[in-house]
Amino acid sequence: MTEMFANLGLGFGIALTLKNIALCFVGCLVGTLVGVLPGVGPVATIAMLLPITFGLDPVGALIMLAGIYYGAQYGGSTTAILVNIPGEATAVVTTLDGHQMAKQGRAGVALGTAAIGSFVAGCFATLIIAALGAPLTRLALLFGPAEYFSLMVMGLCFAVVLARGSILKAFCMIMLGLLLSTVGTDLETGQERMTFGFPPLADGVDFAVLAMGVFGFAEVLRNLENPEARDVVRSKIGRLLPDWNDIKQSTAPVLRGTFIGGILGILPGNGAVLGPFASYTLEKKIAKDPSRFGKGAIEGVAGPESANNAGAQTAFIPLLTLGIPPNAVMALMVGAMTIHGIIPGPQVMTKNPDLFWGMIASMWIGNLMLLVINLPLVGLWVKLLQVPYRLMFPAILIFCSIGIYSVNNQPVDVIFTALFGLFGYLLIKLGFEPAPMLLGFVLGKLMEEKLRQALIISRGSFMTFIERPISAGLLVVAVAILVIALLPSMSKKRDEVFTE
Amino acid sequence: MKKAALGLAAALTLALAGGAGAQGYPTKPITMIVPFAAGGPTDIIARMVSENMSKTLGQQIVIENVAGAGGTTGITRALTAAPDGYTIAMGHLGTFSAAPATYPNLKYDPIDGLQAIGLAGGTPILIVARKNLDATDLKGFVAAVKASPDKFNEAHAGVGSVSWTTCTLLKGQLGVPKLNSVAYRGTGPALNDLVSGQIDFMCDQIVSVAEQVKAGTIKAYAIASAERSPALPDVPTTKEAGLPEYQIEAWNGIVAPKGTPKEAVDKLVAALDKALNDENTKKRLMDLGTVIPTAAERTPEGFAALIKRDAEKLSPALKAAPK
Numbered sequence: 001m002t003e004m005f006a007n008l009g010l011g012f013g014i015a016l017t018l019k020n021i022a023l024c025f026v027g028c029l030v031g032t033l034v035g036v037l038p039g040v041g042p043v044a045t046i047a048m049l050l051p052i053t054f055g056l057d058p059v060g061a062l063i064m065l066a067g068i069y070y071g072a073q074y075g076g077s078t079t080a081i082l083v084n085i086p087g088e089a090t091a092v093v094t095t096l097d098g099h100q101m102a103k104q105g106r107a108g109v110a111l112g113t114a115a116i117g118s119f120v121a122g123c124f125a126t127l128i129i130a131a132l133g134a135p136l137t138r139l140a141l142l143f144g145p146a147e148y149f150s151l152m153v154m155g156l157c158f159a160v161v162l163a164r165g166s167i168l169k170a171f172c173m174i175m176l177g178l179l180l181s182t183v184g185t186d187l188e189t190g191q192e193r194m195t196f197g198f199p200p201l202a203d204g205v206d207f208a209v210l211a212m213g214v215f216g217f218a219e220v221l222r223n224l225e226n227p228e229a230r231d232v233v234r235s236k237i238g239r240l241l242p243d244w245n246d247i248k249q250s251t252a253p254v255l256r257g258t259f260i261g262g263i264l265g266i267l268p269g270n271g272a273v274l275g276p277f278a279s280y281t282l283e284k285k286i287a288k289d290p291s292r293f294g295k296g297a298i299e300g301v302a303g304p305e306s307a308n309n310a311g312a313q314t315a316f317i318p319l320l321t322l323g324i325p326p327n328a329v330m331a332l333m334v335g336a337m338t339i340h341g342i343i344p345g346p347q348v349m350t351k352n353p354d355l356f357w358g359m360i361a362s363m364w365i366g367n368l369m370l371l372v373i374n375l376p377l378v379g380l381w382v383k384l385l386q387v388p389y390r391l392m393f394p395a396i397l398i399f400c401s402i403g404i405y406s407v408n409n410q411p412v413d414v415i416f417t418a419l420f421g422l423f424g425y426l427l428i429k430l431g432f433e434p435a436p437m438l439l440g441f442v443l444g445k446l447m448e449e450k451l452r453q454a455l456i457i458s459r460g461s462f463m464t465f466i467e468r469p470i471s472a473g474l475l476v477v478a479v480a481i482l483v484i485a486l487l488p489s490m491s492k493k494r495d496e497v498f499t500e
Numbered sequence: 501m502k503k504a505a506l507g508l509a510a511a512l513t514l515a516l517a518g519g520a521g522a523q524g525y526p527t528k529p530i531t532m533i534v535p536f537a538a539g540g541p542t543d544i545i546a547r548m549v550s551e552n553m554s555k556t557l558g559q560q561i562v563i564e565n566v567a568g569a570g571g572t573t574g575i576t577r578a579l580t581a582a583p584d585g586y587t588i589a590m591g592h593l594g595t596f597s598a599a600p601a602t603y604p605n606l607k608y609d610p611i612d613g614l615q616a617i618g619l620a621g622g623t624p625i626l627i628v629a630r631k632n633l634d635a636t637d638l639k640g641f642v643a644a645v646k647a648s649p650d651k652f653n654e655a656h657a658g659v660g661s662v663s664w665t666t667c668t669l670l671k672g673q674l675g676v677p678k679l680n681s682v683a684y685r686g687t688g689p690a691l692n693d694l695v696s697g698q699i700d701f702m703c704d705q706i707v708s709v710a711e712q713v714k715a716g717t718i719k720a721y722a723i724a725s726a727e728r729s730p731a732l733p734d735v736p737t738t739k740e741a742g743l744p745e746y747q748i749e750a751w752n753g754i755v756a757p758k759g760t761p762k763e764a765v766d767k768l769v770a771a772l773d774k775a776l777n778d779e780n781t782k783k784r785l786m787d788l789g790t791v792i793p794t795a796a797e798r799t800p801e802g803f804a805a806l807i808k809r810d811a812e813k814l815s816p817a818l819k820a821a822p823k
Contacts, residue, residue, distance in 0.1 A: 047538030047565060051547060141696035145682075185569065187683045190602065190659030203568045268692045322695065323711050325688040328537070334688070335539025338707065339547065341787050345711020409566050453682050457653050457698065 008130055011357030015365055020063050023056070024362050027064035028369045031071020032377075035078070038085045038216055038396065040403040041208060042072035046332045048406075050339070058340035059355050063362040065336050066316070069329055070122070070363070073312045074370050077114045077305055078381055081107060083396060085216040087403075089207055089273050089442045090308045092435055093280040095215065097293060097300030104296050108240035108382045113250055113298055114305040115374040116242070121258040121306035122367030125313035128262055129320075130360050134349070136314075137321040139266050145453035146464045148267070150474035152447040155274045157481040158281040159439040170436045173427075177440025178447075180205055187449055188456075200412040209413050210441060212400045213420020214427065214434040220393045221425040240379055242298075250302035253283050261307025265314035268326045272311030273442055276304035313363055320356055322346055525585050525764045526559040532754075533589040535574025538565045541623065541707055541788075545752045546590040548784050549620045552775035557767065561588075569603070570660030571595040575755075576607045579614055583757040585764025590620065592752045597810035598665040601818035611811065615765060616803040617754040618772045621790040624725040625666045625748050626735065628709050628718050629701040630694055638721040638741035641701075642674060649676035655690040655702040658683050662750045663690065665814060666724070667703040672817030673746055694718055705750050706731060706789035724748050731789040748813070749791070753803050765800065773798050 014020065034045045046065055053061035076087040081098035094114070101110040128136070143151070159174050160167065183194045184204025195201035242250070260282065261275035283299045284290050293300050318326045323344035325331040334344050342352055349356045384392075401414050424434055458464035465471050534546045543565065550561040566574035571594060578589035594602075596610040608614065627638065635641035645652055654671070656664035664683075671677050682699055684690035687708050693699050695717045706723070710731050713720045722741040723729055738746045754772060756765065775781050776792055785792060796802040 043537075050538060051551075051563075054547075054551070140692065144693060144696060144698040185659075187658055187685065199569070199573070202573070268689055318692070322692070322717075324692045324695065326692075331537070331686065331688055332539035335544055338544055338788060339784075341784065343707065343711050343788070346715035346717050347711065408568065409564055410568075449683075449685065453684070453693075456680055456682050459650075459680075 004131055007353070007357045008361060010353065011130075011359075011361030014059060014354050014358035015063065015361035020060055020358070020362065021365065023060045023064040024067050024366050025369055027067020028071040028366050029373055031068035031073075032075040032078075032370065032373055034068070035072035035075020035087060036381075037075075038079050038083070038087050038212060038400045038403055040399075040406055041088060042069045043328050043332060044403075044406045045072065046329065046336070050332075050336055053336065054339065058337065058342050058352075059358045061336060061340055062333065062355065062359055063366075065333060066359060066363065067366045067369075069333075070309065070312050070366060071370060073308055074115070074118055074374065077118075077308070078111060081110045081114065081301070082381060082385060083216070083392075084219045085396070085400070086211050086438075087208075089211070089438070090276050090311070092211070092438050093276045093304045094301060094308075096280070096435060097295070097297050100294065100296035101298070101301065102385065106239070106296065107385060108378050109242045109246055109298070110301050111378045111381060112241040112375065113246060113302050115371055115378070116247075117250060117254040117257070117302045117306040118309035119367050119371045120254050121261065121308075121310040122313055122370075123364060124258045125262050125265075125310040126360060126364040126367070129314060129317055129363070130357075133317050133321050133360075136266055136317055139263075140268050140318045140322065140324075140326070142470060143267050143271075144468075145450045145457060146468050146471045147474065148271075149447060149450040149454055150465055150471040150478070151267070151271070151274070152443045152450065154474050154478040154481070155277060155443050156440065156447070157478045158274075158277050159436045159443075160482070166431075169432050173432055173434070173437040174440035177437035177442075178444040180210065180437075181441045181444030182448065188452055200410065200416075204445075205416070205441075206404075206407060206413060207438075207442065208404055208407050209417050210420055211438060212404055213417040214424030214437070216396065216400045217417060217421025218424025218428060218434070220396055221421065222428055223389060224393065240382065241375070246298055249298050253279070253299040253303035254306045256282060257303035257306030258310040261310035262314045264307075265311030266317050266326075268318060268324070272308075272315050272327065275307035275311040277439055279303040279307035309367075316359070316363075319344060320348060320359070323348060525761070525767055526557050528586065529560045529562050530557070530585070531587050532561050532563050533574045533578040533587065534563055534565050535567060535571035535578075535589065535591060535595060536565065537567045538563075541705055541750075542571075542590060542592050542752050544788065545621050545785065545790065548781055549590075549754075549772065549775050552778050552781045553768075553771040556771040556774050570599065570658070572599055572603055572606060572608075572660075575599075578755070579608045579757050581757055583615070583759035583761075585756065585760050585768070588617065588754055588756045588768065590752055590754050592662065593748075593750050593810060594660055594662055594665050596753070596755070596807045598660070598814050598818060600811060601815045602660050602665075610807055611804075613758055615756040615758050615760045616800040616807065617756055617765065617768050618799060619751055619753040619793040619797040619803045619806060620772065620776070621785050622725075622749040622751040622793060623705045623707060623788070623790055624723050624729050625662075625703055625750055626706055626709055626713070626723050626732075627670065627701065627703055627721045627738075627746075628694065628713065629721060630697045630699065631717060631719050632697060633700055633719070635721075638736070638738070638743055641721050642743060645674060645676060645679070649679045652679055652701065653699040654679055654681045655684060655694060655699040656681060657687045657690055657704075658685060661687075663687060663702055663704045665818065666748050666750065668821045669748055669814055669817045670703055670746055672820060673743075677817070677820055678822055691718075710789055722746075725791070729789055729791075730786070748810070751793075751806065753806075769798070769800060 034040045076091040077094045080086045080091040080094040084095050084099040086092040098110045257279040260278050264275040265272040283303045284293045319330045325334045404413050534543045536542050554561045575595045581587035712718045720735045722738045724738050
């Protein structure tokens with residue numbers, strides 16, 4: 001314990017130099033700004049800014065890049081709440097209740113809750129990394145393909161609970177999401193599937209393209225159809241920051257979200273994606289009145305936002321302790337470290353203690369900065385809602401298009417987004433929810449990959465999912481969720497959970 | 501948007517210049533397409549080399565990452581661009597030597613359909629295994645694999661990746677092309693499962709695995725190069741360890757569209773050569789375990805010959821691989 005504080009002391013000594021504080025601030029600010037821009041994700045930003053860090057020392061460069069990463073996670077929720085566009089997979093659930101709150105004139109409260117919740121989660125996650133980083137590494141290594149598949153199955157069961165309307169429609173959307181995720185080159189064989197011989201589809205559908213389309217573009221179409229309703233939303237601004245009652249309501253969800261998000265964030269292969277979904281499901285399940293969810297329940301913002309931020313931080317654990325990147329952003333961090341002559345591996349902690357502890361200390365400072373940057377910005381963001389929609393919607397479309405183009409530098413991606421926008425509009429008209437589809441899409445890719453890996457390793461035996469204790473445990477939970485949802489004796493309660 | 505504006509500016513300048521060719525080349529920034537995500541091994545080498553080349557050429561080389569289809573999307577775009585010296589690309593073993601055998605619908609010909617500039621760096625390939633695998637050396641490993649290939653699982657980063665290409669060659673040479681292979685999305689997740697012992701072995705670039713080998717979380721049987729690497733001096737070469745025919749490197753090199761003016765080619769070749777002689781650039785590349793190319797490999801002829809040689813070496817194994 002004393003060792004940990006000595007190490008943290010070393011870390012703060014490094015992170016609190018004027019230069020590193022400045023770099024941390026720049027990173028957080030840039031991250032927040034790109035996070036707010038729909039579609040410009042942290043991956044594209046870090047890739048673009050990588051060359052700028054050449055001139056810096058490695059610790060400073062990584063502090064800045066890490067700032068961009070969690071800053072972007074933070075900024076993403078702003079767009080999700082204000083204009084109903086999830087920039088990242090992790091912000092999808094925030095649109096459910098966050099945007100509803102905005103519609104009720106509680107945008108400021110939603111943004112404030114997201115900011116404070118993220119700060120609390122970030123503080124706890126930093127402590128977790130400092131105290132338990134090394135032992136928790138083992139968790140990442142316990143999860144082989146079989147365990148991971150079972151976790152995804154459990155995640156899909158969450159998706160059913162996400163549904164706001166008909167359970168059948170939600171189920172259809174999950175299946176559609178799974179189907180969309182199978183488009184592209186088969187990972188094991190290299191065979192093209194459902195691409196119609198059209199080269200741009202060879203790598204499948206990009207998440208940003210699908211999300212910007214069915215959420216962003218479709219939302220614009222819907223609002224244009226009914227401009228008067230939009231103006232009503234604008235006229236009500238309400239309080240800017242959460243009051244005592246809001247804070248009381250969100251404390252427990254924030255803590256639960258931090259725990260769930262923090263654990264899932266450690267898992268390899270982007271387990272952090274599941275965090276916000278799991279947190280939302282939990283909050284909805286244990287709420288006294290689940291019917292409030294989807295209509296602007298503050299717990300539906302506080303929990304998932306905390307889970308998101310906690311996961312974003314603990315995702316650094318496998319990178320810093322094992323030298324193995326768990327997701328695309330972390331792979332980019334590996335690149336950044338490599339450029340600076342630090343090749344990530346299991347010995348970073350002992351070989352480069354200044355880097356390891358400096359980064360951890362900077363995460364806490366970064367979270368504080370995000371709070372400092374974001375709370376004053378809440379007023380500004382909320383004012384943005386007062387901009388007349390005829391000026392707002394072209395701006396949204398232009399920023400979405402720039403963001404999508406920046407992901408792969410492919411013009412065809414923008415066209416695809418427009419097509420998905422039309423499709424999303426059709427879904428809205430028919431009363432289908434896009435959120436379960438996005439969850440199905442995100443989990444589908446991972447699920448198929450892990451299923452096939454597990455089966456190849458087990459030589460085709462499905463028993464592997466039951467024989468391995470962790471995998472079996474996760475499947476039991478999945479079955480339990482389904483049984484609770486489907487048992488006839490629970491049907492009355494189920495109606496309360498699943499229908500508005 | 502910056503890139504789009506740049507592209508627009510480039511197009512305008514080109515239109516105004518009226519095809520004046522490469523007079524006084526280069527007069528504007530050069531785009532180098534990297535057909536993989538930023539931060540990957542090819543991207544890192546491209547950024548290190550292009551930084552120094554920009555100084556020599558007096559114009560910035562702008563890296564554009566165009567990922568997709570094992571790098572063939574980006575290379576296709578580069579090779580179909582106007583051959584004016586302002587679009588070049590950095591590709592690797594996979595995109596040039598392996599792609600013709602891997603992608604039946606490939607839209608470019610890496611042997612005759614491009615202008616090679618030069619090799620930028622070679623990255624040795626290692627055969628690595630989980631730390632508790634029985635075999636203690638390469639001979640033991642080869643014997644065990646040959647005796648019961650169905651007991652082993654090999655991991656790779658997807659069909660067309662360097663790890664897949666080089667391991668398919670290994671399996672072909674060992675006569676076990678059907679050995680169980682497990683695909684991952686990228687080297688990171690594959691390495692994770694190798695460290696945790698879910699899978700048995702893989703072939704990968706030294707930069708990805710060296711630190712794990714040093715820490716003892718995985719073990720290395722051999723390095724598939726002519727000489728040992730200073731990064732891992734204790735790992736024997738395949739020649740020393742008894743599998744001399746397995747020689748393969750994951751090199752990265754620069755190409756331009758066919759028909760690029762000679763003046764531009766010459767200047768690019770000279771700039772690459774100068775970058776690879778620069779002590780600072782050299783040191784940074786060598787820190788990654790990269791082998792600095794010889795004078796002959798830095799020339800268009802030398803690089804073209806390398807592409808052809810490795811294509812011939814890989815083609816039989818890749819074509820026979822179960823897909």
